[in-house]
Amino acid sequence: NTDSPQKMLRHALEVCTEKGMSEVIVGCYDDNYGSNKTILNNGGILCRTSSEKIRLNDNRMISLQDNYCRITL
Numbered sequence: 001n002t003d004s005p006q007k008m009l010r011h012a013l014e015v016c017t018e019k020g021m022s023e024v025i026v027g028c029y030d031d032n033y034g035s036n037k038t039i040l041n042n043g044g045i046l047c048r049t050s051s052e053k054i055r056l057n058d059n060r061m062i063s064l065q066d067n068y069c070r071i072t073l
Contacts, residue, residue, distance in 0.1 A: 005038045013042065017064050027059040 009026070016024050026044060028035035036058065044060030051057070 005035065006041070009038055009042055013062065013064060022065050023061055023063045025059050025061050027057055030056040030058045 013024065025047065026039050028039065030036070030049070039060045039062070043062045045062075046058060047061040048059040049056055050059070
């Protein structure tokens with residue numbers, strides 16, 4: 001698959017919107033800078049940090065109603 005992470009997240013958000021969801025939570029490890037940047041660029045706001053063994057896991061909420069039209073590729 002040659003789709004970029006931005007395009008894959010955009011598609012996932014489109015599917016969530018079609019299913020009537022108003023927000024989603026997307027998570028990745030805090031040291032995964034590429035994924036964190038992709039999530040932040042799509043309106044992700046930190047809502048929870050948890051610890052899995054020795055790594056921190058950040059969860060960000062994306063409001064589909066407020067931020068969906070501002071997604072950039």
